[in-house]
Amino acid sequence: MGPDGTRDTEASSRSVWPVALPWITGAVLLALTAVLAVWATRTVDSSAQDRLDRRANEAREAIDRRMQAYTESIFGGRGMFVAGPVSRADWREFVGALELDDRYPGIQVIGHATRVDADGLDDLVAAVDADASGVDGYPAFVPHPRTDDDTKVLIDYVEPTTGNEAAFGLDFFSEANRRAAVELTRDTGQVATTAPIVLVQETGSQSGFLVMVAIYDDPTASTVEERRAAFSGVSYAAFRMGDLVEGVLEDADARLEVYDVGTPDDPVPASIDNQTYGDRATVPDGVDDADSRLLRYDIGGRRWAILYQAVEPLTTPFERATPWVIVVVGLIITTLIVMGLWSMSTARIRAVRLAESMTKDVDQRAAGLLPRRSGPRTGGGGSQRLLAAGRQLARGVDPRGRGHRRGRSVADGPGRTGGDDPGLPEPHRQRPEVLLTRGGPHPWHGNP
Numbered sequence: 001m002g003p004d005g006t007r008d009t010e011a012s013s014r015s016v017w018p019v020a021l022p023w024i025t026g027a028v029l030l031a032l033t034a035v036l037a038v039w040a041t042r043t044v045d046s047s048a049q050d051r052l053d054r055r056a057n058e059a060r061e062a063i064d065r066r067m068q069a070y071t072e073s074i075f076g077g078r079g080m081f082v083a084g085p086v087s088r089a090d091w092r093e094f095v096g097a098l099e100l101d102d103r104y105p106g107i108q109v110i111g112h113a114t115r116v117d118a119d120g121l122d123d124l125v126a127a128v129d130a131d132a133s134g135v136d137g138y139p140a141f142v143p144h145p146r147t148d149d150d151t152k153v154l155i156d157y158v159e160p161t162t163g164n165e166a167a168f169g170l171d172f173f174s175e176a177n178r179r180a181a182v183e184l185t186r187d188t189g190q191v192a193t194t195a196p197i198v199l200v201q202e203t204g205s206q207s208g209f210l211v212m213v214a215i216y217d218d219p220t221a222s223t224v225e226e227r228r229a230a231f232s233g234v235s236y237a238a239f240r241m242g243d244l245v246e247g248v249l250e251d252a253d254a255r256l257e258v259y260d261v262g263t264p265d266d267p268v269p270a271s272i273d274n275q276t277y278g279d280r281a282t283v284p285d286g287v288d289d290a291d292s293r294l295l296r297y298d299i300g301g302r303r304w305a306i307l308y309q310a311v312e313p314l315t316t317p318f319e320r321a322t323p324w325v326i327v328v329v330g331l332i333i334t335t336l337i338v339m340g341l342w343s344m345s346t347a348r349i350r351a352v353r354l355a356e357s358m359t360k361d362v363d364q365r366a367a368g369l370l371p372r373r374s375g376p377r378t379g380g381g382g383s384q385r386l387l388a389a390g391r392q393l394a395r396g397v398d399p400r401g402r403g404h405r406r407g408r409s410v411a412d413g414p415g416r417t418g419g420d421d422p423g424l425p426e427p428h429r430q431r432p433e434v435l436l437t438r439g440g441p442h443p444w445h446g447n448p
Contacts, residue, residue: 022341026334033330040323048314049289055254056293056308063306066244067299070107070237071191071211073098077110077235078215086112088135088157095159105247106239108199108208109164112157112215113172113182114233118150128156137161142169149173153182153233166200167238178210184301185214186231187224193300196260196276199238206243207276209260211300212236241277257282257307264298270305283307 080086080094091112100107116124125141132138138161143154153172158164172178177195185192191213199208218230245256257278259270268274270283283305287294291314295306313320 019345021345022338025341026338029330029334029337033327033334036330037323037326040326044315044319044322047319051314052291052293052308052310055310056295059254059256059308060295060297060306063245063297066104066106066247067211070104070239071213073104073107073110074191074211074213074235074237077112078213081112081215081233081235082219086157088132088138091157092135092159092161100160106241106244108201108238108240108243109158109160109167110235110237111155111159111164111167112233112235113153113155113170113212115151115153115231118152121152124154124156135161137165139165139168143171144169145171145174147171147174164201164238170200172234181210181212181300182214182234185212185234187227189214189216189221189227191300193302195262195302196241196274199240201238202240206240208238208240209276209302210236210238245277253310253312255279255309255311257309259283259305259307261303261305263301264303267303276304278307282309 076098077091077094080090095110098104098110100110114124121143125143128141132141141156143152149171151173155167155170155172158167161168172182175197177197181192181194184190191211193212194210196207196209202208212234213236214227214231215233215235216227216230217232218226221227221230241258245258255278257280258276260274260276261270262268262274270281272281272284275281282292283294287307292307292309295308297304297306
């Protein structure tokens with residue numbers, strides 16, 4: 001140790017660093033593994049959420065495409081009545097060409113309803129019965145239910161007739177939701193949708209709704225007053241919500257719930273009371289964003305809330321395994337690297353300690369602190385240097401590079417003889433001849 005302790009401090013730092021290096025490296029690698037595992041987990045979760053968003057949007061777009069197609073069929077029916085009188089046979093042919101069962105699943109009936117005032121009701125009943133009597137399946141035309149309203153909007157065309165006989169003669173103004181839709185399309189000229197209703201021909205428990213568009217005697221009517229004056233009836237389609245949803249969304253990997261939440265201008269919260277489709281009411285209790293999306297869809301002045309919930313995993317087995325693979329591989333790599341560094345560091349420490357022990361032994365022997373050995377010794381670095389210095393002195397050569405003269409006496413001055421040379425250890429400041437001859441071979445020298 002030096003006077004200021006520098007040597008021990010440096011030696012301590014040199015011995016601690018190799019021991020700490022493997023553990024520091026292992027900690028860094030473990031931290032890196034954890035970061036990569038978290039990143040992989042978040043990436044997989046993000047992919048799953050993106051996939052859920054895409055599927056939910058595809059479901060909404062599928063509903064929108066189907067409803068657009070259904071609306072076109074309603075507009076087609078309106079076009080027939082704008083073009084001129086339509087018989088029940090013509091209407092049957094038109095609806096039959098639409099191939100409802102194959103191309104428009106969910107539509108229960110396509111029909112027409114005529115606006116009639118009280119003074120024209122009898123004439124309408126007679127005209128409808130006369131035309132319908134020549135078409136199979138049409139029952140007698142009986143307006144129902146009876147009301148005191150002077151104006152009625154009566155269904156006088158239905159197709160298919162089979163199963164929908166109860167709708168023939170129904171007054172739309174007799175029920176609030178139907179009436180509201182009729183008045184909306186009458187005043188705006190746009191498509192209108194009813195709030196949830198039970199279809200009069202419904203034999204089960206499904207919720208239904210109507211989509212309708214107004215027909216005017218004067219197609220140029222542009223103001224509310226003009227439209228009301230020219231209003232002659234509506235072309236409409238009746239839907240069963242369950243058949244519609246199941247026909248549009250043939251997706252075994254998701255379950256749906258549909259709620260009618262009012263109008264776009266005045267929506268209400270989803271509840272069991274306004275649920276129109278679904279095996280249970282999930283939305284009122286809160287939607288889990290991890291596997292569900294709540295979609296908003298506006299149609300004909302109504303707003304639907306559609307819950308899309310994935311029932312199958314949104315990720316592949318490989319994606320789910322990716323974070324664990326990173327953890328396992330990271331642990332294996334970390335273990336191998338730490339073991340390798342530990343082996344290298346311990347080997348280096350052993351080598352350094354062995355070298356320091358050997359150096360200390362040589363230094364102590366050179367300083368005379370250790371007993372001399374009786375036998376000759378070769379190979380020591382310090383002894384070899386002493387032997388070489390003695391031989392140079394014997395030849396008259398100063399081992400430090402200065403000249404040396406033989407035979408100088410002690411009187412020539414201290415430090416000028418071979419024995420007083422300060423380049424040699426204290427016990428050997430003697431004449432070279434003494435070093436080489438006294439007492440035979442010196443234990444530090446090899447055989448001459």
